[in-house]
Amino acid sequence: MRTKTLLLVGLLTLLDFSIIIIFATPDEDVFHELSDPKVVFTYSRLSEVEKHCASFLSSASELKPDDDNTGYTLMSRLSFGNGEWHQDSGGMPLMPYDDTGIPSFVRTLPSPLKLASFSVKDISSVQHFPNAVSLGGTLLIGITRESSVANGYISAPNVVRPGTTALTFAFEGIYTETKENGGERCLCLLGNSTVPNGILLETDAHFRFGLMEIDDQILLTIRYPMTFNFTKRTIHGVMRSLDEHTNAKFFGTVHIFSQVSGQLTYEYSSKVQASATCDQDIYHDEISEDGFRTFSGSDFCNILYPLSMESLGVITNYKFGGKYVNGSKFGAVLFGKELQEAGLKYNDVKLVMQHVQCDPDTTNEVTGTAKVAMVFRAIPAEMDPFVARTMTGLSGLKLYAEGIWDPSSGQLCMVGYPEGIDPESNGYTSRISLFFPRALSIKQRSIIFGGISSLRMHKGSIFHLLFDLVLYPSFFKEGCNLYNACYLKYSYTKIEQASAFRKRTGNFQLLADSKLPFSSYPALKDAGEPFSQLDQLSKDLHVEGYAAPHQLSDGHGRLFIEMEVLSVGPLVGGFDKSSSRLTSETASISDRQLFNVSAHLIFKEGKEETREYTIASYKNISQLFLEGLYDSLAGEMYLIACRKLITSGSNTERGLDCLIEVNIQYPNENAQWMANPVTKISITSQRNEDDPLFFSSATFQTSLTHYHDQYATVAYRRTFEGVLKLLLLAAIIAISLSQIHYMKEQAHVVPCISLIMLALMLLDYSLPLICGTEILLKLKESDPGIDWSYVLPWYSLVAKVLDYAGRFLSLIVLLVTAKILLMVSQSRRKLLSSSNKKHLSVPSSISVPLITVTTYTIAFLIWQVIFKGPDMVLYPEDDRYGMRPVDEKQNWIHMLEDFARMVQDLFLLPQILSNLLGRMYAKSLRKTYYIGMTLVRVILHLYEYSRDPILEFKFQEHQFETPKVAATKLDNIVMVTAVITLAAIVHCQQKTQCKKMSLSPA
DSSP states (O other): OHHHHHHHHHHHHHHHHOOOOOOOOOOOOOOEEOOOOOOOOOOOOHHHHHHHTHHHHHTOOOOOOSGGGSHHHHHHHHOEEEEEEEEOSSBBOSOOOOOTTOOTTTOOSSSOEEEEEEEEEEEOSSOOSTTOEEEEEEEEEEEESOHHHHTTOOSSSSEEETTEEEEEEEEEEEEEEEOGGGOEEEEEEEEEESSTTOEEEEOSTTOOEEEEOOOSOEEEEEEEESSEESSOOEEEEEEEEOSOTTSTTOBOOEEEEEEOOTTSOEEOOHHHHHHOOOOGGGGHHHHHHHOBOOOOHHHHHHHHHHHTTSEEEEEOEEEETTEEEEGGGHIIIIITTHHHHTTOOGGGEEEEEEEEEEEEOTTOTTTOOEEEEEEEEEEETTSOHHHHHHOOOSOSEEEEEEEEEETTTTEEEEEEEETTOOHHHHOOOEEEEEEOBSOBOSSOOEEEEEEEEESSSOTTOOOEEEEEEEOOHHHHHSSOOHHHHHTOOBOOOOHHHHHHHHHHTSOHHHHHHHHTTTOOOSOOOSSSOHHHHHHHHHHHTOEEEEEESOTTSOSSSEEEEEEEEEEETTEESOOOTTOHHHHTSOOOOOOSSEEEEEEEEEEEEEOOOOSSOOOOOEEEEEEEEEEEEEETTTTEEEEEEEEEOSSOOTTOBTTEEEEEEEEEEOOOTTTTTTSOOOOEEEEEEOSOTTSTTOOOOEEEEESOOOOTTHHHHHHHHHHHHHHHHHHHHHHHHHHHHHHHHHHHHOGGGGGGSOHHHHHHHHHHHHHHHHHOOOSSSOOOSOOOSOOHHHHOHHHHHHHHHHHHHHHHHHHHHHHHHHHHHHHHHHHHHHHHHSSOOSSOOOOOSSHHHHHHHHHHHHHHHHHHHHHHOHHHHHSOOOTTTSSOOSOHHHHHHHHHHHHHHHHHHTTTHHHHHHHHHHTOOSOOSOHHHHHHHHHHHHHHHHHHHHHOSOOOSSOOOOOSSOHHHHHHHHHHHHHHHHHHHHHHHHHHHHHHHHHHHTOOOO
16 A cells, blocks of 8 residues: 555646647748858959949049048948849849748838948059049848838847848949039949848748849949038939849849938028018918927937928817818828829828928027938838838928028928929929927817918918928937926916816715825825926826726737826926926926826827737827826826827817816825726716717726835735735645544544645745745736845845745644645555444555546646647747747646645545545545635635736836736636636535534534
8 A cells, every 4th residue: 555655746747847848840940041251352343343434433523631531421422221222123133022921010110111221331542543433342232011110229230030131232432423404413333232142032822932043243333412402411322233134143223212311511592592481371380379389400409300200290180260171181281193103192191301401590599590311201100200201202292491490480480392392493392381389288289280282382372281290299208308407398278277167066075085194195295305306296296007898909919008198297208307498497386185186198009919929019099188187185087188190070179179077096006016007097078968079978997006006015915925825825725633632532534535635735835935926816917037135125134034934834744744644545545454344445446546547637738729829839938928938847837736736725625536546435624624725725716816917116017908918817717717616525525424424523
């Protein structure tokens, strides 16, 4: 019998540490980085250069030995990035391209971009030809849907992968200057691909490639304008094959286009400056209502440059002069038929400012004007504006503009013309006007407001395009630029309506008083600099997280809610001690309970989630401008909201529906470590149901809310969990000792106790001590190397004491359980050696352990598939991040831990099977034992249920009632049900057995 017992324990140990593992075969690698030998310019092809570049040498002007022709100046002046290219038909294609299978989060551009970048790498110190400079450079040509590539982040010069193809060519030749065509700078270069064996060509749908050899018979010519001004800014290059058309290596001619950037000094036109006047009719009402900011020319340029990094929104529906202007006139104003040809709608377009040139009048830095030139480019609304700004190609919808900033009127007045129009012969087509509103408000969140009007429409016709720049509040908190520090203001206009909304909600004061003794919400502290406190309060009021239900979602993605606070009281944006605006004001906070607040409430929808990644690309689907009151005692916001409208409606204000009320309830700071720290948001329309702008009320709960003292919150919860584990371990010890006492009094029932149950419990209690894992409860927070002795000194000591105490009690539990197992083993051995088996049949086969093992294994596999999905079995992922970890061994350890926890929960299953298969007719377990141990497991699951979602230090992208969290909650509920059911079965079995044995319950 002893041998069988040892065999049984060994078998269960092997089972607990070994699960059938299905290894995943890695996908075929479709990412290729071609060899990239270092390019060395030897100028060994000068005779060929002289032959193919004879026309450039014959027309070359004399090069003056000045700073314009030094090595550094030529390198910067002749290099350009993110131009565009296209290839003529005929010959082989220049490169393969395929974007099938590319994940959406990598496909960050709405359509593929054909980009070309040229860089001068070397200037020869030897003058090989008169009036020419020998140089070498590289041309990178590619097709991509990745914004990272457009921003210059590419792993190698030669890359072929789904969604991106990039090839590099090396050239050497000459640089000349000519007076032809009004003066040009010219490059004539010979080169070849840096791929030694040729260019990869696609051969099948699986993106495998064959090799097509390309020789060194490639000629590249590039022409640059000698001057950079309103009409001369185009760079044109041609790359063609010198092989015969019948040659297999021949490829169609490649045309390259770009624009001169800031490397050349822009030459302003006095004629254009004189023509640049503003059309004040297009925003006369706005200037009258909002007022405008005035800056000196120098300040204006310092403000314009950082703001030009953002995209301008096209206002689709606006009211001036008592009439609504439809934004569909966008095409007629700016680009005509080109808008429709580009497949863009007016409400799907944004504007970016490119190649901004701003030069203030140096004669008067205080009140001086500033000359300005730029390019307005229309882009799809979903395109990254930072990528769009780097594009220097000529295609697309562009408007070249030049004008002047007038500080006396606070307006930028410009004239412009689109690509393909010669303004010298046809005149200007558009007038651009722009100003900075004096202050922000709920109806006015624009930093810049402007418009474009057509100069070719008859007077009185309304063909205007309005645009503005609405920035998220985070822009004003990240650093403190000149505009933030000196000019940013906010005007509260909806406080009376918000106050009335607060009073209508009911007994708000009584509610606040009742919460006061045991509740705490974000508020000002008793000491500290006022503006610094307001800054911290604005951070505490920030809300973000996934929401449920998905009432604004189309059902295909996850809804993400974020509320960014714009202002609290007199503080707008962030706090900076160097701010001259803030230091000149005093934070007059007379009431420390109520605060005027303004914010942006943004709804985003995620679209992508794959097995390898849980990275979502989000699209803004709605935005509300908020303004109102925050009650720090009740922890609630009472806000009036405005939303932008695409169509007109009654009782609207400047194209906004402001008949909306929003209530936000924050979680209790003191209880967030015990309960789900969620923020509740309610949105209600104040319109009648028959109003076309009416919408049904919506209520959301964010997944997680963090305050600034998050470390303390986690420390409190971990301390509570540590104490809870000690209490449960003490309860297990007491329950086990009670069972031992019962076994001594009722010795005849001891052989009926399942050895498998005790062996599994013994193994489960020993795992935390052997592996150093958590006892009973698994930590829900990631702890990325935090030095608790520095962050919270008290917790460092408390954590060690709780951990040592927990392991000591675990050892006692282990010893007590081992004592029970030993008593059962000895009793069975004694019983089997006797002939007294009247009321007991002890199984002598291995059928019970085999059935138990099989049942546990099947239950665990079904459990994994149901609650974590089939991919979890095939490709186990880290539960916390949803991404495949680098060390997959750690993942299997997690699965083994889950298996051990399931065995702990179903600890009564072996006893039930033993009773059924072994026909054991005796009340083997005391009621205190199986009910008490069941309560321990139930308490653990109920606590795990209540503490989701988790408190994280670094990774805060969690969901509220999303499939994974919902499955975790259901997991707890089902397991609690299973544990209680097994306890009930044992109870019923033992009552039946007591009647058969005529025994009274102990």
